[in-house]
Amino acid sequence: MKKSTAISLHIPPKMWSEFRESMLKSRMFNEEVIGFLFCQRHQVSKSKIRYIPKTWVVPASDCYEHQSTSGLVLKQHFHSYLLENHLQVGLDVVHIHTHTGQGIPDFSHTDDRYESEYARFISSNFPKKPYLISGVFDENLQSGQFRIWDRKGQKFEYLNFCNSLFEVSKFEDVINHDDSIFARQKIFGKGNQKALNQLKVLLIGCGGIGSIFAELLGRLGVKNWVLVDPDRLETTNLNRMPSATQEMVEQQWHKVHYVKHLIKKIYSEGSSVKTIVTTVESELAKQEIATCDLIVVATDNHFSRKTAQELALQYMRPLVCLGTHIDMKSDNTPRMYCRVTVPPLGGAWCLMCGNIINLQRAALESAPLAINQIAANAGYLEGVNDPAVFWLNSICASTGVGVIHGMVSGFLNVDSGIDWIYEFPDGNWRKTNTEYLQNDDCYFCGMGSLEEVVEDSDFEDSDFEDSDFLGSDVEDSDFDNSDFFVW
The missing domain is CATH 3.40.50.720 (NAD(P)-binding Rossmann-like Domain)
Structure with a gap:
């Protein structure tokens, strides 16, 4: 990722509305929540990259080990399910979590630590070395910011987020010569x-x-x-x-x-x-x-x-x-x-x-x-x-x-x-x-499998093993599994 490259995440308005609604439903009061999108990367030009979502998943409340106003921990078998079923070859991971309060929140030191480790983990254990894009929003998912990590989990840069039909600006103070x-x-x-x-x-x-x-x-x-x-x-x-x-x-x-x-x-x-x-x-x-x-x-x-x-x-x-x-x-x-x-x-x-x-x-x-x-x-x-x-x-x-x-x-x-x-x-x-x-079974655009709210009862612990997605570059002893499920 070159510093001169403009990177954007473009989520269609209808998809964003449905994703946001599912996020808000999966909590009680002001508890923090998390959701995942799996995005395709498009090199628009030499100086512009656009990410567009192909699927999204929001864990239901029973997929958390811990969920409160101060943080959250996902169940390990849910996360195994997530990676096994949705991280297809060629897609990158976007996770969006909330902080309590209003306004544009900042990423916390806890976010820095776990996102860094997560970025390194997914790039080490999947063939196409996916990138991690992370987003933090206020409790109502109205205001937020995004950043993308390098594959070593050492550096990140902020990127633009668009949830409208077009990626064009509408600044009112612009004066055109014509x-x-x-x-x-x-x-x-x-x-x-x-x-x-x-x-x-x-x-x-x-x-x-x-x-x-x-x-x-x-x-x-x-x-x-x-x-x-x-x-x-x-x-x-x-x-x-x-x-x-x-x-x-x-x-x-x-x-x-x-x-x-x-x-x-x-x-x-x-x-x-x-x-x-x-x-x-x-x-x-x-x-x-x-x-x-x-x-x-x-x-x-x-x-x-x-x-x-x-x-x-x-x-x-x-x-x-x-x-x-x-x-x-x-x-x-x-x-x-x-x-x-x-x-x-x-x-x-x-x-x-x-x-x-x-x-x-x-x-x-x-x-x-x-x-x-x-x-x-x-x-x-x-x-x-x-x-x-x-x-x-x-x-x-x-x-x-x-x-x-x-x-x-x-x-x-x-x-x-x-x-x-x-x-x-x-x-x-x-x-x-x-x-x-509308036709969820359409060969071309069917969305039945492209968006999902996952309940804990949808899968069994025995269905997924850590060895299924841990690669040869990383030993089990190198990580505490909980490092990848805490925000």
Whole structure:
């Protein structure tokens, strides 16, 4: 860990709320409590590391040998259970404990001693040498601080903690040189504008919906972009892509360069737009996911949306999915829909388990050409692009921008996700009850095994032995087992 490296722990708001609630329930009065998260490490850039939780465990009150306002001691067999079942290869350990009182507490000398020994213990006894991140909070888990130890348990450094959707700051006293551009957005506050200016958006799909979306969100204040699309402009795009020209088509502009042109027309200076002329499945595109604050998918195929959802779950990034559909009824009148979907950050339901994308279509789209042809002959694929019109794309794109504005500003709660469908010509907005989309058994996002409140009766002492997780580098006699269970 280099001192110049910025390290952050990002726990999604819904997960943090559930974790915090479980912590508070596992005590009586002001007793200290402890909980554990097991996190994946992402190297966002050369100078930034982000930790995101994959699982969490809160011991119930009967898992403690001792629990009071002055400290706590966990039962040894519980801790064996914890390490055996949750410290998977490649994950690092985060433990969060409380001190009595209000305000931001300091780590005590007792914390220093046991955390140092614990950091050394886990790095010596597990193959990937996990790091220890520790957090101390007040009795209500409202205020706290975090630090990460080196593997020798000799040094630590403090790290940033984020339990919001985005890791962007909202300092109200920031003065931007281009504040006049956003003069009519001051009602939302300078902090909100600052957050929009900092937000980094990955846009997958720069066609009829994506291009309108980029211009609208760009004019709201978003200046940092990564654009992913392998296609070039065609004549059929000109009816629904703002400022696209026949000359661009003749010059065979890639769509990502066309959308970059739109953004640069708004911000000749101060913007950052990276273009990737490939599909989202490519390694080059995947490398950019972790660096972004938000993923937006506006493609016309199921496979790319499936991939985007998988990456959003892997990197714990908020995802917004935009799409439209047009068909004709038997009486030759059109049915038109646009859909804006935001799955909850951290799981509960996703685009796949909610049947928002068709996995059969996704599989066919990713199949070799020969198999695709067989499927087309069997009637599984139409073989033509979906119908599209500018105004319907605009409704979809502008609604998506409004949703993101609400997410950044905080006036729209998406903790449980949203799925909105607009139907024309009836003019109805339908809002899916997302409770019906939740699926703990989903292969992609099922959370049934990812969060747990453990009771002492859930396991037997005989099920776990110290020798099961003590490695060859450490002798049993080197440690008093209680050293690892006291805070």
